[in-house]
Amino acid sequence: MKLKYIYAVICLFGTILPFLQFIPWVIENGLDIPLFVQELFSTRIGAFFGLDVIVSAVALFVFIYTESKRIQMPYFWVPMLATLSVGVSLGLPWFLYMRLVHLEKRA
Structure with missing residues (x-):
């Protein structure tokens, strides 16, 4: 498999798996951002994962921006938007997919 x-x-799993947890929460609580943050950081292990993902997303944005400029890849903002709307679990593989397709076209 290529x-x-x-x-x-x-990308598919990185979208479906997080949403399997998030959508029922939204149905139950609505888009209550203060409650979301409170529940995310209500335990040390939750805070660990929350902060890990936030730092990973920032690092991913830096990587996406610098690598896209280096290889002159357009639409670099799309995986950034995917990261903001779903998470690193979608943004990173989407960027890697786009990067690979771009490099294949250039070759």
Whole structure:
């Protein structure tokens, strides 16, 4: 299986798996951002994962921006938007997919 298809499958799982937890929470609580933050940081382990994802997202944005400029890849903002709307679990594999497709076209 080609690497770009593996990235595409990871994008699918990276969207579905987090939303399987998030959508029922939203149905139950609505888009209550203060409650979301409170529950995310209500335990040390939750805070650990929350902060880990936030730092990872910042690092991913830096990587996406600098690598996209280096290889002159357009639409670098799309995986950034995916990261903000779903998470690193979608943004990272989407960027890797886009990068691979861009490099294949250039070759």
